[in-house]
Amino acid sequence: MAAKEELKLLGVDVSPFAIRAHMAVVIKGVSCEYVVEDLSNKSELLLSSNPVYKKVPVLIHNGKPICESLVIVQYVDEIFSGDGVPSILPTDPYERAIARFWAAYVDDKFFPVLRGIVLALTEQERVEKATETLAAIEPLEEAFAMCSKGKAFFSGDSIGYVDLALGSLLVWIEAIRRMYNIEIISASKTPRLSAWAERFGESAAAKEVLPEVDKAVQFGKMLEAAASAAAASK
Amino acid sequence: MAGGNGELKLLGMWASPFVTRAKLALHIKGLPYEYVEEDLGNKSALFLSSNPVHKTVPVLIHNGKPICESSVIVQYIDDAFPGVGTPLLPADPYERAVARFWAAYIEDKVVTSWAPVFRVKTDEERDEAARQTLAAVEVLEGALKECSGGKGAFFGGDSVGYVDVLLGGLVSWLKANEPLTGTKLIDATKTPLLAAWMERFCELDVAKAVLQDVDAVVEYAMALRVRLAASSAANN
Secondary structure, eight states: OOSOOOEEEEEOTTOHHHHHHHHHHHHHTOOOEEEEOOTTSOOHHHHHHOTTTOOSOEEEETTEEEESHHHHHHHHHHHSOSTTOOOSSOSSHHHHHHHHHHHHHIIIIIHHHHHHHHHOSSHHHHHHHHHHHHHHHHHHHHHHHHHHTTSSBTTBSSOOHHHHHHHTTHHHHHHHHHHHOOOSSOTTTOHHHHHHHHHHHHSHHHHHHOOOHHHHHHHHHHHHHHHHHHHHTO | OOTTOOOEEEEEOTTOHHHHHHHHHHHHTTOOOEEEEOOTTSOOHHHHHHOTTTOOSOEEEETTEEEESHHHHHHHHHHHOTTSSSOSSOSSHHHHHHHHHHHHHIIIIIIHHHGGGGTOSSHHHHHHHHHHHHHHHHHHHHHHHHHHTTTOSBTTBSSOOHHHHHHHTTHHHHHHHHHHHSOOSSOTTTOHHHHHHHHHHHHSHHHHHHSOOHHHHHHHHHHHHHHHHHHHHHHO
16 A cells, blocks of 8 residues: 555535535545635635635645546546446446536536526526526436436446536535525426435435535525625626 | 447538547547538538537547547547557546646636637627636646646647647637737747747647648638627627
8 A cells, every 4th residue: 555645625515516526535435634615715725726716626635736626536536446446437438428528518508507596686587597407407317317227326326427517516406496496306307317316315425425405505695695796896 | 450449430610629629639549530521500410419419519420429529529539549649648647637627727718718709799898808818828828837847848748638639629710819809819928838839739740630721710700700790680
């Protein structure tokens, strides 16, 4: 075994991006120090480890920083692998391409409109973003059937890359339901994702990492207030 | 011949920098492929069935199976043909993470802030987009210094790598920016390393084979701008 492996993860409980990185580490069963950042007073370590974005999550492995949630997830998958260690990305190149495609879809097409629901300045804008989000979740409902091939997760029997990409947003999807009564995932419209979401939430890694939904609701209210204030000051 | 080297077909559109990325990767790996120029105003059945989610080019079809999204395609080409040509991503996981970080940066900060330049209506919006893109280009100058770290001339070190391919696909458009908007994106006086990188990249055989003619791109972008302005005027 190599010299002591030091893993430190800088994050914030409600950040879906930090949730991805944190769950990846938990899935791999490696010990990692989790440091909760105060985003209004970012630590020197965060600022020096991620000078480009100054954002969480940052994984620091033996003193070297890795930034961007999906980059961290892939790194963790590659570094901690072998017999008995669960894989996050598939080994087959074509399946990897499919996983990367859907993770990119979540980040490029789904997340921006989902976030837009919270940041909307008018009710009309909120309704628009909700409509766009409901449209954006549909391909994912289809993708689940194609990727899971009848199994529990996008990756099959255990949580994988796309599960982390989308699953990390479930806390926010539920927060949005509580805040605005908007249902992005429902048993009637997206039955496969609805069942998958429950399984995801029941997993050991999710139970260890996911914050209480109310924390996201509180954070969401702060984001709303900040968005209005910024708009008002223009 | 590596296992799994079957039929490779690339659906593209000549002007697209994202298609150029896929072509660069295929040429660097020395992989033969059939190129199909798609008419985006009249999309083929093959194209629509291969990329139903985004309906965009490029689409790589390998043994009948489609792969979409340029960065996913480039990584796939690297993954699926491991013994062929030079690997695009480094062997070391940390260096791979650094390469992926900069690849994501190019998408999030260069491409995303720059694309609107060709679509926005006011000079103010165009200037803001240009300002943001230039800021991102400056950060990339620092990245090139870090990545090539005295080892060589490219983000990938001595030879062209993943980041070089993703940025390289944009080169003809980067050059077209000045005639189109008056702003030089890669200026030797501001970002000397990137300017030298761009010259070096363009000298490569693969670049000569694949990069679009800059004048043709300028003409294309101008025609596109006119069409977009006309359609938005018609909609008002």
